[in-house]
Amino acid sequence: MATAPGTPLPPLTRDIEVDVAVVGGGVAGLSTAWELLDAGRSVAVLEADRLCAGVTGHTTAKVSALHTLVYDRLRRTRGAEGARLYARSQQEAVERIAAIAAALGADCELERLPAFTYVTDPEGRDAVRAEAEAAREAGLAASYTQTTGLPFEVAGAVRVEDQAQFHPRKYLLALAEDLRLRGGQVHERTRVTGLSEGTPCRVTTENGAVVTAEDVVVATHYPVFDRALLFTRLSPRRELVVAAEIPAGDDPGGMYITEEEGTRSVRTAPLDDGRRLLIVTGESFTPGTGDTEERFARLAAWTREHFPGTEITHRWAAQDNDPTDTVPLVGPFHPGARHTYVATGFGGWGMSGGAMAGRLLTDLITGYPPPWAHLYDPRRLWSTLREAPAFLKHQATVGRHFVGDRMRTTHADSVADVPPGTGAIVLVHGRRCAVFRQDDGTLRAVSARCSHLGCLVAFNNAERAWECPCHGSRFATDGSVLQGPATRPLEPREL
Template sequence: MSRLPGPGPLPPGIAESYWMATASAAPRAGPLTSDTEVDVAVVGGGIAGLSTAWELIEAGRSVAVLEADRLAAGVSGYTTAKVTALHTFVYDKLRRTRGAEAARLYARSQQEAVERVAEVAAALHVDCELERVPAFVYATDPARRPDVQAEAEAAREAGLAASYTEETGLPFPVAGAVRVEDQAQFHPRRYLLALADDIRERGGFLYERTRVTGLSEGTPCRLTTENGASVTAREVVVATHYPVFDRALLFTRLSPRRELVVAAVIPAGDDPGGMYITDEERTRSVRTAPYGEDRLLIVTGEHFTPGTGDTAERFARLAAFTTEHFPRAAILHHWAAQDNDPTDTVPLVGPFHPGAEHTYVATGFGGWGMSGGVMAGRLLTELIVGRALPSWAGLYDPRRLVSTLREAPAFLKHQATVGRHFVGDRLRTTHVDSAADIPPGGGAVVRLGGRRCAVHRHEDGTLHAVSARCTHLGCLVAFNAAERTWECPCHGSRFAVDGTVLQGPATRPLEVRAVEED
């Protein structure tokens, strides 16, 4: 009988984010156990949620933050942690699709976010390893040189301290690069936990292990949680990375992607001196962080849709890139991160939907959540408090219409991908013929009793089965052997092998199914 291959080998080192491993693991708060009332309830305890809550506390509002897991332990705990206004090739695209003024507003809002991080870190005396360094977008293919030159020109016209160069600190030649001065990198979890502590010390409420499952909009609004307790608030901010409520249909304008990360210690003399990214080779991003007398090299890339392809093989390619170009690198950590790309490039921050009066959303940061989350905190606070809005507020309004020329191609591509999984996955008779085909540590979708089930075989040989239908909108999940998770390729929900929700937009677990060895 043929069997699925077992999980492939992973890079050496700890399978955990370096940021998570080197910041306090102690919980900041317990779960919500009784009904409470505040001015503003913020759903989500990552950089967008905590930045919004902190800015609202500064503005004199009472705030509660509700986090499904641990604060700063979701996407924000697994980021590359670049705080920059240089977002790959965004400025030339914005200049062409939305005009030069939109590019200027985008640059201004993102650079202001960079400065806000530095300002807040200094005010709170946070030891978050904040460093001001240049950021680079580069290409190695000479045919891409005109693209790089156009991006440098567009970024400079947008108001950034941008220049074109063919010299970088990378240990390999580039065809061209955009360089932007005075950007930042930091330890994101230390920064965010400092924000959380300051929120609590100033009277804010923090709730961990509190998954929000319902939202009733009104005057006031009401949030319900899976343990039955509720929060009543005049205003609600949904900052869960991917919105956990579908009433705005934002899932039609967001496409999820995962990227892999390896972190390796290198001699200080091998530091390339800046933050680098290219969209070649399915993305390659390079930066360093303090590591005693050495430096920690952080390499990110191999982006892919959740639930598709061989993650172990992708890790192998990323590790090979790292050791090829940095031969003295010793890999210490590896992990994965997840982001959501908006179909028109720009994040969605503002009123939740066209009829919303007291609900707001922050999502679609496209891999640039550090600056984007801080920007969102400032913008949402101005909207809620009723102060004069920054000049760039309208750029991010989620209620903006889909533009046929600007957004429709990406929109239609995303919907075609979702449709292919939603329909195509069901046309297959099964993903494997039998649970007996699943090796220890592996998983697959198997038809059991006429129903498709997601079956995982533990290392001891025992089987565990759950429903294969994602509880968000019903797409079939797929097994990620490298991370031992079930993932939805349609909208990015992730589940543990026992069906527990790891990442939304799903809020309900996969139902447990009975399974026996064939």
């Protein structure tokens, strides 16, 4: 975000007609729009805020087909052919990003490097051995190894060759510029609030402008419209990130991830002075739960322990949605959909997943579905019970928050108990209010009920935001929407 600010684009202020309306200006939305334009369709991209400034703007930007320990799981649940199709579609996405970046001359710092999934506990060796075997059977250049470039020993690792890392905003802003130069329409500050399916479809924006389109793609990370109840099949997850400058000689020379310790992910990025920026991700948690500052402290401590001498220079957080059956949901929006499509549930692998979605949705819209279309089809729930255990577990978690959070009447006894720089749920005039006290003592109060489905929000003390633990909506302290699925702000409250 700091090194690729971009040029603001105007909001949509008039009614327009296009072949395809793409809702969402992140990696999935822009990839889809670019592929559609390349296929000869007229396109409009509608972004509620700024392009690539949400989840995509805060990603750690690995472009990899190695998704932790997915292939051994897929060959057990989807068979060898399902694992092969997943690997092929994801690796083709890696190559597609590299090819487009080269064709556009995008200075996006793309580097081809190996990706690793590792364990430090010897008891985890069998799992990574099995993953290496499954990934190799699926068609990836995978091997098992106990040697990495990390400055600490590992018990075992899967290594996959020829993966990539890059600067996502520099790449996607180049896509957006090329879109506009070739006649595509791209609009920021254009929040979509209505979708009417039909022939044609109609998309309504917050300021009243209407887009008429033959087809509509909803690529808002978490679907802002949910005709198929996809929120029941997506678990929101936040992860924290810290970064530190290191000498180029300390670069571990690859991209690394482990599921140990609540996830630890490591990569580097180039800096102008020849040094590298070490990027460490981890501390996975459900939005609105626990102490975020404490988690940041643990992640920073892990970084300093494993990369001695580092000083943290940046920190931020990202959010992902995990599908209940491992595979993203990309395709027709719901069982009756003819002209509406969705891309969601990338499970932390949105760079390759978003590029894959762009090609898959373009092929579906133009009538040439690829062999893996059925693998990602969001309608697959209607024909299988494969995801039932994870589905039921997710619903139980949501139910506990919806009911249990109400059993805790308040988080503070009174408004006076809320210290500066913090927020709490307080009962005011018989209503639960989300109260934030600014550093200067000024109070802001909004409804504590998420405007999506009514769960109670909780305060994230590190990021100073209200978060919904049920479906991941996030709100600023003034109640404005930071992240969906909510499309409406939290209502203001008088104290």
